[in-house]
Amino acid sequence: MSAIWVLLLVASVVVAAVTGRVGALPGAIAESAGRAVTLSLGLAGVLALWMGLMKVAEEAGLVRALGRLARPILRRLFPSVPQDSPAMGAMTMNIAANVLGLGNAATPFGIRAMEELERANPTPGTASDAQALFCALNTASVQLVPATVIALRAAAGARQPADILAATLLASCCATVAAVCAAWALRRLFPAPPPGDRT
């Protein structure tokens, strides 16, 4: 990630110099830094709400039950995660929330799943195969109800704002399959350091 980050920073300055837009950079830098904080704090409310509900659901045994339900699929995708790990339930809730288009609820469930996966991670600080796959899955989540897009289309006066549902479902399924295949195929190209090595 360090190399990619530096590459982005340096490339931006070089391109700005070429296009004569260096003057726009200081403003963009300050504005972006501020927006990152607004973004995170904007998440604070829903994060607190849903992680609170998640804790309640965990204590009531709901999360474990959900995890058992999805185990046949998740066991194949995440063979390294212990069968009875709370991560299974959290991942199920995250995927369900994503599919239903409840983005606000999906993020806290996903973070909860990442915390549980990190507990089973032999190399803390470096993504495990399970975490990499889970994150890739989240960037390409299957969409049943793309609520924001439908709202935009309705506002623009579409005859049938939701007529893109089937196409969106199809495209997002393709993206999800690609995410699983790519994460699996690329895992050996990006070896994790031996356990305990934190350099």
Place this chain on the structure above:
Amino acid sequence: MIRAALEALSVWAVPLLVAGIPAWALTRKVKVYPVFVEGAKEGFQVAVRIIPPLVAVVVALGMLRASGAMDGLAALLAPVTSRIGIPASVLPLVLVRPLSGGAALGVVADVLRSDGPDSYAGRLASVMAGSTETTFYVLAVYFGAVGITRYRQALPAALIADLAGFAASVAAVRWLFGS
């Protein structure tokens, strides 16, 4: 019919979950209120924990957009991508979607206004935006929340998924609506 069911689902799901989970837990003798507050406290700490990695990612991406790199890339790619079914007005969406959710929705709104929501370009932009995610933001939040700084195959896999989503969007819109 299916559409009405889906819309009802997206309206009812959140209120039912918010009321239903604590109600169910109460019947299981869970001390609902203190447990909720305990979990909510964790949620708030996560929000604070993801600030530093988000600052790093959002600043880098903000610089990239302000530098004009996207416009240059769009001009460079337009002749190729228009031939494979991505109109010039939709191309900026492909470039900006993984970087910024807000900017991507801005492009969609532009396309819907200029080409119309029921045009090929309007539908394609809608499907592309709906079927992909703000990759860099998702990775920064999820990995940042647990203090992971080495993403390994997650970033390339996520970007490949985005590309596959865009290609599938073109195919799906062509197949279902004609072009």
